[in-house]
Amino acid sequence: MASHLMNSTILMITPFHKKSRGNKLTSERLQTGLQKRGWTIDLLSLESDDWQCILSGALKEKRYSLIHGLNITYFSRVLSVFPDIAQLPLVLTTTGTDLNYDIQSSFKPEIAETLNAVKYIVVFDDYFRTIFQQFYPKSASKLVTIPQGVSLEKRKGPDRNELGLNENDFVFLLPSGLRPVKNLEFAIDALEKLHPEFPNLRLLILGAVIDQKYSEFIQKRIRSLPWTVYPGEFPHDQMYGMMSLADVVLNTSYGEGQPQAALEAMSLGKPCLLTAVPGNLNIIVNGREGYYIQSQADMVAAARILITNRQLCRQMGENARRLVEKKYSLQKELCGYEAIYQRLLPGN
The missing domain is CATH 3.40.50.2000 (Glycogen Phosphorylase B;)
Structure with a gap:
């Protein structure tokens, strides 16, 4: 310059x-x-x-x-x-x-x-x-x-143990502020259906309380779900470490501009499950870097594939990393x- x-x-x-x-x-x-x-x-x-x-x-x-x-x-x-x-x-x-x-x-x-x-x-x-x-x-x-x-500082955050996660847990990451448009209950309800089949499934929610009423609703909803973890808001410079703990990143919003947090996790080699809505559409090729989902049944099916086929999960994650490197x-x-x-x- x-x-x-x-x-x-x-x-x-x-x-x-x-x-x-x-x-x-x-x-x-x-x-x-x-x-x-x-x-x-x-x-x-x-x-x-x-x-x-x-x-x-x-x-x-x-x-x-x-x-x-x-x-x-x-x-x-x-x-x-x-x-x-x-x-x-x-x-x-x-x-x-x-x-x-x-x-x-x-x-x-x-x-x-x-x-x-x-x-x-x-x-x-x-x-x-x-x-x-x-x-x-x-x-x-x-x-x-x-x-x-995508810009992520490579700093450590809490480890799995500090977040109440075990080493063999399969972790779905939902990085999202707590507000209605983010539709967090979609992810919670879908994964709740899958959890009896995979007891080591975990949902890690990371984001700030933005809408107080909605946040209370979500936190009340997950209080009885020990496989769901919401440790509260963390500074962005710890996101690299925390996102690294996950296996798959989720975005279940009703609408997006472009899901920055999902892109950040994808840059770390995490495949994604994204609702097929404006802002999410056009980010990935369905079945290559992850899957688009339109219903809870879609999410259950896609999540089951990624849990049971770890090689595919890793390959999709690598595809996601390359996509972010090239396009974002x-x-x-x-x-x-x-x-x-x-x-x-x-x-x-």
Whole structure:
């Protein structure tokens, strides 16, 4: 990266930054990676009580050359409070719930205004282009597809024993924040059917409490299931070690942007079972890196195959690792965003 780009300071705005969830991890990964390439990037979380004061002061000082927002819904709220930011080049990254639910629920003028104001709209997968073509066709020409990159620090976390797991347990990993859209009960109910057949089956749930009511429901549900382990939230820098303990990774969401945690586990050679929903679809080839599932019966059947055929499980895991290395590399992701920034900040 040429040194003159250090003169351009970029503001990245994320809706969430307190708990380990997609927007936090994406914004931190991009900020860290792009800063290593010479970009100056500040990060502002809308969870900060004084975010409006911070942004107001920065705009008065003309501190930023470009603003990069994550999540259409939340970025539209920023734009409604600070319409003058539209005078700067704006980049938007869509992150999941905003695409699968918010922009499809009904036409919202503030969403249309935001999409009109931004110069580029990043989606994680080409599938999401169809949503824009249907609901906001005038914005379709602004779309850029940049798959998420995977970045895992190779640090140890708790071992199996510390998590209440035995060495011979077959562990299904469900890395997910506890909120309704993640549909954790799908995995619990399906594996409960399989557990009598395979007593060493375990389900390890890793994620933050995001929706309090739903979290209480899930924790009450698993209290009577000793084969299900939920140790609570752990910092992201321990995920490498904890994901390494698993045999298979799950994503049972109703809808996704792109399941970052599942990709992280796949990068460690774990095959996956993914619900066949937007955001999960197009990640794998069914039967090569794992399986797509549409029902609990599908999940029971696929899980049984992986438990009983360890050689196939290992081969699918290796296929998953290669896929992530090829398609979801951090370097490719950073190059994609860097290209956008360079187009919008020529000569800076």
